[in-house]
Amino acid sequence: MAVSAREKKSKLILDVAIKLFTSKGYAGTTMDEVAKTAGISKGLTYFYFKNKEDLYMAVTKKAFDELKSVFRDIIKMKGKSGLQMLTELTHLYFEFAMKNRMYNDAILNFMGILQLYNNILTRGQIHPLILESEHFQRLLEIHHDCGKLGIQMVSLGIKDGSIRPELQPEVTFYTIWAMIIGYERLTGPVGFEEKEIKIHLDNWRPGFVKLMQDMLKGTIQAQKPQIVQTSLF
Known part of the structure; x- marks a missing residue:
């Protein structure tokens, strides 16, 4: 089954978050940093994860x-x-x-x-x-x-x-x-x-x-x- 663009974007954000949480910890990671590292806008990041x-x-x-x-x-x-x-x-x-x-x-x-x-x-x-x-x-x-x-x-x-x-x-x-x-x-x-x-x-x-x-x-x-x-x- 083909993966939709929405699923790909959600997976990208999740993968980036996992890397940042691993390297910097939960407290040291921000949504801004997740969005920047993923190469997407902060607004779009919040669209996928509140x-x-x-x-x-x-x-x-x-x-x-x-x-x-x-x-x-x-x-x-x-x-x-x-x-x-x-x-x-x-x-x-x-x-x-x-x-x-x-x-x-x-x-x-x-x-x-x-x-x-x-x-x-x-x-x-x-x-x-x-x-x-x-x-x-x-x-x-x-x-x-x-x-x-x-x-x-x-x-x-x-x-x-x-x-x-x-x-x-x-x-x-x-x-x-x-x-x-x-x-x-x-x-x-x-x-x-x-x-x-x-x-x-x-x-x-x-x-x-x-x-x-x-x-x-x-x-x-x-x-x-x-x-x-x-x-x-």
């Missing part, structure tokens, strides 16, 4: 689409167990976050916005232009798409026996997802040299993956302390 908040929500939507493609590629893998898919997801998400720092930050920023949005008492803290963005409204509809694919991976693992059967797929995936996101966020603090803690990125990552696998397989078992009978005399 304001910078609307543009950032469009970028966030694209970030979710890119992350969803990672999930889709994994779920399509042939001959992989559910546990292997979740392990692959762990590695590919780390790679996604490293190569697409701005996308990852946009996704996490939206999660924070959504936390405010879910509570009527805190919804007023969200910038009103974000709430008015059609892209924000679209994000509300699709932000669970990745989760649905992840739940499929867990369900597949339970079915094929690679994940223990008593686990509830929804709870299990979102717990693993929280662990993966938390790991990625903590690579900064762990990577910063600290003599008092004995953990380094080169041994934490394989340890993290193994712990996740053991949790899902059910190989983690509490060890009762052995009672040693001794005599004081």
